[in-house]
Amino acid sequence: MPGHADALLTQLRRAVGECNVLTDPAAMEGFLADWTGRYRGQADAVVRPRTTEEVSRVVGECASVGARICVQGGNTGLVGGSVPPPRDDTGQPVIVLSTARMTDIDEVDAVGRCVGAQAGATVDAIDGRAADAGLAFPIDLASRESATAGGVVSTNAGGIRMIRRGNTRSQVLGIEAVLADGRILRRWTSLVKDNVGYDLPALLAGSEGTLAVITRVLFKLVVPPSAATVAVAAVEHVEDAIALIGAASSRGLTVEAAELMTEAGIELVHEHGQRRPTATPAPFYVLLEVSGVGDIETTMAELLDGTGGLVDAVLEPAPARALWGARESHTETIARSSTTPVVKLDISVPIRALPETFAELAAVGTTSDFPCRPILFGHVGDGNIHVNLLDVPEEHAGTVTDRVFGIVAANGGSISAEHGIGRAKTAWTHLGRSDVDLDTMRAVKAAFDPQGLLNPGVIFGLPAP
């Protein structure tokens, strides 16, 4: 570590306290590797501020010596965006700025239907606070107990309620963030109409820690549905699942969630202790959570009766945790079942292209020159499929990713639906954005972070050595 890094550490200890600057390799270990085990980086220290002011001091000290900062929330992102780069050719110190101690959640504003939370507050904790006030947090995802406010905003996470409520960006009313020079940017208003200039909170949402360090977020809250029911239909074709979702909307039901799974995924989670959703297996399973007025169970049962390709079905009042459990345990079970780090791709295509794309993606396992087990599942109502490829030999990870993204691009889709680009997909951004678009994004990055200190390598890749 260069000499000026020692001076930096001294300043960081002054800013956040001795015990919140970790330099011991064993203590830092968990902050340097991501949840998937695929991405691992190096850092000189892990710094754990408690307040926005401390973050400001940390970032200011780093800026003064050109130190790089990797921002980390729950570290359960799936694209390597929350761990430092594997190498640093600049010779500058690298720190991980963990928001783990920034967990405060404000009192709910029940009239304005919003709540402020520090970046490290988990989705689950924010939802709990909202529930105490008779409201709900409109963002929900399987990793709710680890995903943080800062993490879901900086990745513009989608999740299981996106079909109903929109993405995370659209739930953000206000934001507080520390800029790359240490100044604090605060847009904090519960006004839903406020058109004074650029929408900077919307820009920071989805910027993956490359533009500023998000420290606090003012989120919208919603009124939860008074009654909801969960159906799982085991069907022959992807088309049948899509038709059922459309039919539910047409009958006046509100679709709260719509998730697709395959027999391969259900069989796997069943082997690991989950209940099979239906007694009879089928190639596909669609989980539909609907709300509405009147007898929604009868309406849903009628819709299931009329569903083409239906093999079996089950209906339970929400929250129907066992039905959701089969869906939500996919990620962890897949991670435990692969002999190599799972190649995790998160794509979306127009709904009309889903059946064809799904078939092409499922065939990647059999058309590859090496054995590989695809398990596909995801937020079918949003056209979003999580392509998980198990047992891919590490040296073939790039080739198989190329193949999947080629299929997605040919079907008019996106190579990153909701997980972001991180470090994982920097080589493929040209498939989703033109040169002009990418140049404009680089210009925005340069305006916010002229020294390139924040999450170097994320979204844009590292400069060639």
Ligand code: 2HG
């Ligand atoms: C989900 O929808 C997450 O459960 C994770 O986005 C997806 O593991 C995955 O590929």
Ligand code: ZN
């Ligand atoms: Zn997802």
